[in-house]
Amino acid sequence: MNAIKNVKIVKGGKILEESVFLYEGDRIVGFSKEIPHGAKITDGGGLYLSAGLIDQHIHGYEGEDTMTHSPEGMAKKLPQNGVTAFLPTTMTQEAEEISAAFGRIREGMKAKSGARILGAHMEGPFIHPAKKGAQNEEYILPPQEKIVEDVVRLVTYAPEQDQDQSFAKAMKERGVILSVGHTTATYAQAKAAYEGGAQSTTHFFNAMPPLHHRDAGVIGAALEGDAYIELIADTIHVAPHLFPILTRLKKERICLITDCMEAGGLPDGRYALGGQPVVVKDRAARLLDGTLAGSVLRLNEGVRNMARFGEVSLPEALMMATENPARLLGLSEMGCLKEGNLADFILLDEECRIYATFIGGECVYQQ
Numbered sequence: 482m483n484a485i486k487n488v489k490i491v492k493g494g495k496i497l498e499e500s501v502f503l504y505e506g507d508r509i510v511g512f513s514k515e516i517p518h519g520a521k522i523t524d525g526g527g528l529y530l531s532a533g534l535i536d537q538h539i540h541g542y543e544g545e546d547t548m549t550h551s552p553e554g555m556a557k558k559l560p561q562n563g564v565t566a567f568l569p570t571t572m573t574q575e576a577e578e579i580s581a582a583f584g585r586i587r588e589g590m591k592a593k594s595g596a597r598i599l600g601a602h603m604e605g606p607f608i609h610p611a612k613k614g615a616q617n618e619e620y621i622l623p624p625q626e627k628i629v630e631d632v633v634r635l636v637t638y639a640p641e642q643d644q645d646q647s648f649a650k651a652m653k654e655r656g657v658i659l660s661v662g663h664t665t666a667t668y669a670q671a672k673a674a675y676e677g678g679a680q681s682t683t684h685f686f687n688a689m690p691p692l693h694h695r696d697a698g699v700i701g702a703a704l705e706g707d708a709y710i711e712l713i714a715d716t717i718h719v720a721p722h723l724f725p726i727l728t729r730l731k732k733e734r735i736c737l738i739t740d741c742m743e744a745g746g747l748p749d750g751r752y753a754l755g756g757q758p759v760v761v762k763d764r765a766a767r768l769l770d771g772t773l774a775g776s777v778l779r780l781n782e783g784v785r786n787m788a789r790f791g792e793v794s795l796p797e798a799l800m801m802a803t804e805n806p807a808r809l810l811g812l813s814e815m816g817c818l819k820e821g822n823l824a825d826f827i828l829l830d831e832e833c834r835i836y837a838t839f840i841g842g843e844c845v846y847q848q
Contacts, residue, residue: 483842484516488525488828491532492818493804494732494797502530504824507841511820525828528836529795532803532818533565533825534780537635537736537810538602538684538711540570540754541743541775547601548572548755551585556595558746560838560846562779565825566597566815568635570740572755573605573616576628583630590632595845597825599810600634604683607638607648608663614688615754615774616663624648633657634810637683639664640674653678658809660711661699663688671702681809684740685710685727686719687773704730709809711738712801714783715776716790717765724791732793736809737783737802742766742775785833795831 482505490497490512499512503520516522536559540547545554552569559567569589571582582601589598605616607624622628624643629636635658643649652659661674662683682689682703690698703710712719712727712735727735739745744752744761752759752766759766759774766774780802788798807816814823824842829835838846 482510482517482520483523484513484520485523485525485530485828486516487527488530489528490530490818491796491799494794494800496796502818502826504842507824509818509820509822509824512818528828528830529799530818531796531799531827531829532816533827533838533840534563534784534802535806535810535812535816536564536567536739536741536780536802537806538570538604538738539567539741540572541745542741543746544743546743546753547586548574548578548582552589552598553592553595556589556592556598559596560840561835563781563827563829563833563835563838564596565827565838565840566599566812568599568602570602570604573608573613573620574755575620576606576622579603579606579628580630583632587632596840597815599812601632602635602637603629603633604637605663607636607642609639609642609665611665612639612663612688614663615757615759615768615772617755617757626651629655629657635660635681637662639666640679641666641670646673646677649674649677649679661703661708664699665690666699668697668699668702671699672706675702675706675708679708681709681711681736683711684713684718684738686723687713707734709734709736709805711736712783712787713738713740713776713778714786714791715764715778716786718773718776721786721790724787728787728791728793728797732797733800733805735801736806737780737787737798739778739780739783740775741778745777745779747777781829781833781835788833795833
């Protein structure tokens with residue numbers, strides 16, 4: 482048995498009284514105030530010990546892009562940011578290109594090293610042209626079940642493009658999670674979508690109508706119900722003074738994401754996203770017309786920003802990148818430190834600097 486002593490163990494948005502973390506093989510054994518006899522001991526140096534971070538919306542990192550590369554490259558690099566599981570995210574492209582990306586993701590899921598590849602997040606092409614953001618309008622399509630392959634775990638769609646809700650019904654029957662995004666939906670349309678099975682909201686505030694006092698739109702419908710909301714907490718996509726409002730209303734339904742593209746972890750310069758040229762300057766990634774094009778955010782930085790500006794503790798901010806996305810995605814064995822769960826965990830400090838990342842009980846990154 483392995484014991485990590487002298488750590489602040491984070492679970493359920495709080496720090497446990499116990500300071501010894503126990504695991505054996507690829508599973509968590511539990512927590513203790515004392516070190517069991519015969520355990521192999523590691524001193525955690527007073528660091529926080531949390532479940533590994535889960536990024537359900539990420540397009541690329543350090544020169545890799547889901548639309549052009551195997552996600553295995555990202556899987557090996559993301560643990561340095563505390564990410565132990567992720568959904569490689571596709572873009573609005575030709576159906577054949579999306580299918581090819583699904584094939585690479587399917588193969589990548591068999592890999593035994595790096596962050597766990599959980600399946601695909603399909604962002605587009607089932608979106609509204611008026612809210613396409615950095616997606617390519619040429620390839621936008623009405624919702625079609627046949628394009629959604631077995632590897633897809635989460636689909637972003639514009640519900641107003643699915644007027645009879647036949648697509649939503651089909652996805653619900655298949656167990657695919659629906660996320661409302663890149664949409665012009667009214668409050669009534671969004672509310673009907675959530676009541677019809679949509680569970681999430683893609684990069685909240687972005688690529689949707691602003692909150693209006695006579696039609697609250699997607700924002701109002703999502704805030705009043707049980708829907709989860711993705712948040713890019715880079716302080717660029719959403720102003721940080723809104724973070725406390727969101728945490729007061731949706732703390733257990735916020736899923737911190739990066740929406741990171743291939744420039745993540747790299748210097749400012751010219752890059753690409755979904756085949757479109759992107760310029761990165763001062764931490765912001767934009768198309769040539771100025772449209773925000775994903776981000777260069779690291780997920781541990783998003784957690785830090787939420788703790789800094791969201792009027793929540795670091796353990797509460799960590800919950801938004803661990804337990805909340807795990808609950809949304811139905812990941813019963815990860816995202817939370819509890820007996821019997823997978824030993825996917827991280828050691829980090831108050832500033833969310835990652836000191837070590839463990840996946841299945843194996844240290845895959847150490848500072």
